[in-house]
Structures are given as structure tokens and as C-alpha cells.
Amino acid sequence: MKKNLCVCxxxxxxxxxxxxxxxxxQEKVIRIGAMYPMTGRAGLYGIDSVAAAEMAVDEINGKGGxxxxxxxxxxxxSKAKPAYAVRVATRYITEDQVxxxxxxxxxxxxxxxxxxxxxxxxxxxxxxHASTQLTSDKLQPYYFRVANNxxxxxxxxALYLQELQKSKPWKTIAYIGPxxxxxxxxxxxLRFSLDRLGVKYQVVGEYWPKLFEPDYNSYVTSLVKDNPDxxxxxxxxxxxxxxxxxxxxxxxxxxxxxFQPDAGGNYELMSAMGAELPAGLVLGARxxxxxxxxxxxxxxxxxxxxRTGRYPTYAAEGAYAGxxxxxxxxxxxGNPDDTEALVKALEGLKIKLPEDPDGFTSYIDxxxxxxxxxxxxxxxxxxxDFPPAKMMLGDWKIYxxxxxxxxxxxxxx
Amino acid sequence: MTNLATRNLxxxxxxxxxxLIFVLVPVLSTSSYQVNLACHVLIWSLFAVSFNMLWGxxxxxxxxxxxxxxxxxxxxxxxxxxxxxQWYLPAMGLGVLAAxxxxxxxxxxxxxVGGVYFTMLxxxxxxxxxxxxxxxxxxxxxxxxxxxxxxxxxxxSGTVYYYFVLAVVMLSIWVLKRxxxxxxxxxxxxxxxxxDRVRFLGxxxxxxxxxxxxxxxxxxxxxxxxMAGVDGSIHTDMLFWTTSGEVILMSVLGGINxxxxxxxxxxxxxxxxxxxxxxxxxxxxxIGIIIMVIVLVFPKGVVGEAMRAKxxxxxxxxxR
Numbered sequence: 001m002k003k004n005l006c007v008c009x010x011x012x013x014x015x016x017x018x019x020x021x022x023x024x025x026q027e028k029v030i031r032i033g034a035m036y037p038m039t040g041r042a043g044l045y046g047i048d049s050v051a052a053a054e055m056a057v058d059e060i061n062g063k064g065g066x067x068x069x070x071x072x073x074x075x076x077x078s079k080a081k082p083a084y085a086v087r088v089a090t091r092y093i094t095e096d097q098v099x100x101x102x103x104x105x106x107x108x109x110x111x112x113x114x115x116x117x118x119x120x121x122x123x124x125x126x127x128x129h130a131s132t133q134l135t136s137d138k139l140q141p142y143y144f145r146v147a148n149n150x151x152x153x154x155x156x157x158a159l160y161l162q163e164l165q166k167s168k169p170w171k172t173i174a175y176i177g178p179x180x181x182x183x184x185x186x187x188x189x190l191r192f193s194l195d196r197l198g199v200k201y202q203v204v205g206e207y208w209p210k211l212f213e214p215d216y217n218s219y220v221t222s223l224v225k226d227n228p229d230x231x232x233x234x235x236x237x238x239x240x241x242x243x244x245x246x247x248x249x250x251x252x253x254x255x256x257x258x259f260q261p262d263a264g265g266n267y268e269l270m271s272a273m274g275a276e277l278p279a280g281l282v283l284g285a286r287x288x289x290x291x292x293x294x295x296x297x298x299x300x301x302x303x304x305x306x307r308t309g310r311y312p313t314y315a316a317e318g319a320y321a322g323x324x325x326x327x328x329x330x331x332x333x334g335n336p337d338d339t340e341a342l343v344k345a346l347e348g349l350k351i352k353l354p355e356d357p358d359g360f361t362s363y364i365d366x367x368x369x370x371x372x373x374x375x376x377x378x379x380x381x382x383x384x385d386f387p388p389a390k391m392m393l394g395d396w397k398i399y400x401x402x403x404x405x406x407x408x409x410x411x412x413x
Numbered sequence: 414m415t416n417l418a419t420r421n422l423x424x425x426x427x428x429x430x431x432x433l434i435f436v437l438v439p440v441l442s443t444s445s446y447q448v449n450l451a452c453h454v455l456i457w458s459l460f461a462v463s464f465n466m467l468w469g470x471x472x473x474x475x476x477x478x479x480x481x482x483x484x485x486x487x488x489x490x491x492x493x494x495x496x497x498x499q500w501y502l503p504a505m506g507l508g509v510l511a512a513x514x515x516x517x518x519x520x521x522x523x524x525x526v527g528g529v530y531f532t533m534l535x536x537x538x539x540x541x542x543x544x545x546x547x548x549x550x551x552x553x554x555x556x557x558x559x560x561x562x563x564x565x566x567x568x569x570s571g572t573v574y575y576y577f578v579l580a581v582v583m584l585s586i587w588v589l590k591r592x593x594x595x596x597x598x599x600x601x602x603x604x605x606x607x608x609d610r611v612r613f614l615g616x617x618x619x620x621x622x623x624x625x626x627x628x629x630x631x632x633x634x635x636x637x638x639x640m641a642g643v644d645g646s647i648h649t650d651m652l653f654w655t656t657s658g659e660v661i662l663m664s665v666l667g668g669i670n671x672x673x674x675x676x677x678x679x680x681x682x683x684x685x686x687x688x689x690x691x692x693x694x695x696x697x698x699x700i701g702i703i704i705m706v707i708v709l710v711f712p713k714g715v716v717g718e719a720m721r722a723k724x725x726x727x728x729x730x731x732x733r
Contacts, residue, residue: 038694039697076691077690084686087644088690088691090445090449091691094446095447108558112558112648115561115644115645180547181555184550
């Protein structure tokens, strides 16, 4: 009797153990391990990215998945800390057996995670961090980025300033940006592009407040004294809002043209400032809710609004693009397991995204693994289509992807 | 005599048990992640235990040990980055020596003051080190950190590196434990409890404080240099004050009056961070609540309370 019971138990145990394996073997799943900051100052970038990525996953799975494979995406708060994100990435790869690493807002964290991706030979799709290094001197075979880097934004900015010089001659320029890699990179890259275009200018001031600086008064008074024709800023998020609010009081924007081509045009600024946002600021971002006026972009913005009750900030479209890029690559290869074939498929992948105007399709440059996209820069003007914003961008200037790419060998040349 | 022998045997078997658990991790683990996690636990434990030599044993609360932890990591990172992988092990030694030299220099300044002033000064120097590392892009890589730090030769394999870390950490902790229970350790405890009496007994307070400051900093740097090879990348966060704060938290959680308290604290915090962080973004809330409960309900920390419970139980067993 006892013996029988033991045999029965053994069989039951064996079946129980084998069951999940059998289920897993039949399941066709693409596993994505995503990391975003969900708390702190960069939290909104993470929360919007997560919502948009989930939206893309639902859309793709709703249509039967990619080549029959359903997407399963997991999110973890990266805490915007490199050491922690590296641990999460290692767990994703070795425990959860993900096929792709995904996301990351801060470039410092991105650089740490790309190292793990290289060591473990696991594809890492970067969606929002902008440091040019990741697709130039720190590029490794398994890294791809589906959002603009700072070089592309600043090159578009340089073209804008070159054109402006013809219609409204300007001579002097000043810069203020956060004192870390992102702030310094933007200023170096803008001057690099201006010099490359042969634009003549005189720098009258450079200021480096710390990141998340609450009080810009001393900087603003210095800038008023410098009186530059063009005031370039390299802030992001709440810092942009704080600076504009404080500088407006001093009438800084009446004399100097406010110019922020990388993150200034983020919808976050428009929704935070409402009617307080001055008209005539020249701003750029990686995605706009009101440009391009295509079916795909209108649908993306409307669906996001329906899902979350708010309009997306630019990070959202980056995450959305990342999920679609993965789905397209899996469709080409036929499965998510052949990493080397997926790398080949992603190199040169063409993909129509919400931020593509008619007649253009985003593509990944095989040499740099950087997505190539059209960049638009606009000017703030009244527009109440996307509440709570009272001002949106308009009067667009559009720059072709090929004209704003870093030259081969940048930044070592 | 037999009593002492039994006690020694007991202590040795406890050691053997702890080492055995860590030795078995790569064998029993189902993925290399668990080995990686165990590596983190070991290194943070060394950092926390060496910090606690300063605080728990001698009563000097430093909020700047991250300076030495970062120094160890950056000496490895910079030398591997600039000179090549073969410099990995020499860089570890150099980092430890540099930390000892720096601690000696700064120690002469910071131990002149006591209490909260000592804490503030250590914090100030550590933040200075962080600022320099953060801003000196051409040399330190600034806030981008340094990537691609791969240990040389056979250490490149994760498992071999794990055993290397295990050996270094266990050896270091054993040395620190010997020190904590040596006559020198007794003097340090006296310094914490009654510095005047130490002077009356003919011992120098400041010299002993300086000694333990240098020793603690040296082992913190060793922990940092080991960490550089675990993930292959280092970052200025390692020098930031929150890193110093983290070891304080670990020590409090484990119990600062127990030698192994910080070891247990480090293990618990890393595991909680990992388990909670994987499931929710409200990780800081959970850790906050746990710390609050520990501080309010178990003020002696995990190990301290366990010891008290044990002594209560044995007393009952003795028929009291």
C-alpha cells in the first residue's frame, strides 16, 4: 500500500514538473526585458514609455503577433542607477531568458547596460537615451537605437541657425545647460555642426548649472548682461520649465531668441506651462503630437490619449517604435532565438513610424545602428487642441535624415 | 579548557558553514544571475563589515566611506581603460595602497574632531572626490562612467571570478574579525565607550582612531576594486554619499554591535532590493517600512536580536 502511494506520488510529481515544460515548448513568445525609471524626476519619461510599449504590444498581439509569436514584455524600475540596471539586465538575460533588452532613459545607465548586452551577446534596443557615444565610439554589434541622438538634433539646430542668419542676421550666441554629459555633448555638437557649415558666430557666455537646479536667477541676470542674439539651452524635463519661468520675469526672451533643439519641444513643457509658455520660442524634440499630420501619428496620439487620459511626451513614441522594430525583425527572421540573424535583420530595417512624414520611412543605419529620421523644429504659438497645453509648436522647418547624421568616424575625427 | 575548545570548534564550524554555502552557490544555482547576485552580496558585505569597524566598534560614524570604495573601483577602471587588462590585479593593489595613503592624510584632518563634526567632514571630503570624478571627463569619463572592465586571464569567467571574490572577501573578513577581537579591538571598543579612561590607561585615542580609519578605508577600497570586475562597468554613483548611506543602512539592519551584523544586513538589503524591485516600482516604500520596523521593534538589528533570543532560550534551558 505504502509502496503504491509512493509510486503514485512520484508519477504525479513527474507530471507536474513536465507540465510547465510542455506548455513552454508549445508557446511561441518573444520575451522583452524593459528597464525604465518609474520614480523621481525622469519618472514621467518612464511611465509614458511603458504605456506606449504596452500599447504597441497589445496592437501586435491583437493581430496574432509577429510571425505567430506573441510579445511578452516585462518592466522593471531601473531607478536611473547604472549598477542596479546592470543587475536587472543580467537577471533578464540569465533567469528570464529574454530575447531583447529594452528601454533606458539615462545615457549613463545605457552605457552600462550596453556593456552587458555586448558580453552576453543579447540585443539591446535603446529607446530614449540620447548620448551619441552609444552609436559611435561605444557602439557594439548588439546595440540598436530607435530614437534620435543629440548629434542629430543639434545638427538640425545648426541648419536652422544657418538659415536664420540669412533672414535675420545674428552674431552672438550663449549656452546654458546642465553640468553633466548630456549638457556638454549638446553644446559641443552644436558648435561642431555650426563650424562644419561655416557659420560665423561669437560665443558670449557659457553656463553650467547643476542638474535639477531649482534657482536660475543668477544665471539669468548674467545672460541678460551678455545679451546674446541666440540663447541655446540644453535642459530637459522640469529644468526647462523652471528656467523658462524664471527667465521670463527678466524679459530675456524679448531680446534673445530662445533655442532648444533637443528636448525643448517635449509635450511635457507645453502641458506643464499652459498659457504661461511664451510665444516665439524655437524648440525641437524626438516626436510631436501635432506633427507630422499623418494618419499614423493622429492614431498614435489618439490611442495613447484613450488609453491613459493624457497626451504622450516624446519618450512614448520611442518605446512604441522599439516594440515595432522588434516585431518587424522577428517577422523577417521567423523566430526570436537566432540573435545573429536578428542583428542582420535590424541592420537596415525600414519601419514606418508615427513621426515619419508622408514620403519618408525611418530606417536603421547598418553602420552605426542608429535610426535615421526626419527632424523637425518648430516655434511656440497658441493652439488648444491638446489640453492642458495652450501653446504648441508650429511654423515647422524640416531637415532630412541624411543631412543631420554624424560624419563617419565622429567624434574621433 | 574544553570549554574554550568547544567554543573555538563552534566558531570554526559556523565559519565553515557560511563559506560552504557560498562555495556551493555556483553549483546549486540555476542561472549565472544568482552567482552574480551572490558576488554583490559578498562585496557589499565586506564593505559594510569594514565600515562597521569604524562605526559599530570604534563609534566613528563616517558618511564618506564611498570615497574609498570608489577609489578602489576607479583605480582598477582607469588602469584597465588606459593601460590594458593585464593591469587589473596590480591596479587592485595600487587602489588599496592609494586608499590607505589618502585615509592617512585625510584621517589626520578628520579625526581631530568628534561626533557629528567628524561625520560632516568625512561627507565633505567624499563629495569633493565625487565632484572631481563627475566633472573630469577627459580622465575619469565623468558621469558616463567607465565600461569594458574585464578581468584578465581565467578570471574572465564569471564562476572563477566569483571564487576569487569569495576567497578575497572571506580572507579579509577573517582578518577584520581577528582584529576586532584582538587587544587592538578591545582598545577600539574602549575608545567608543570612554576615551578618557583609554588615556588614563596610557593608550592614545587619536592614534588608534587613525589606525582603524586607515584599515576600514583600505578594505572599503578592496571591496570597490572587486566590484569593478563584477559588472564590467563603474559609475560615479559609487562615490556619491548615498553609497555611504547604504552601508549605514546595512549595518543598522544587521546590528552594529555584532561583528557579523553588517554582513547579514548587506545580504538582506540586496535580496530585498532584488526581490521587491523585480515586482514593483514601490521598492523604496517596502525597504523604508522594513527599516522602520527594525529600528523601532528590533533596535539591535537582525543578528543582535537573534543573539538575545538565543541567550534567553539557553538561560531557560539551564533551568533558570
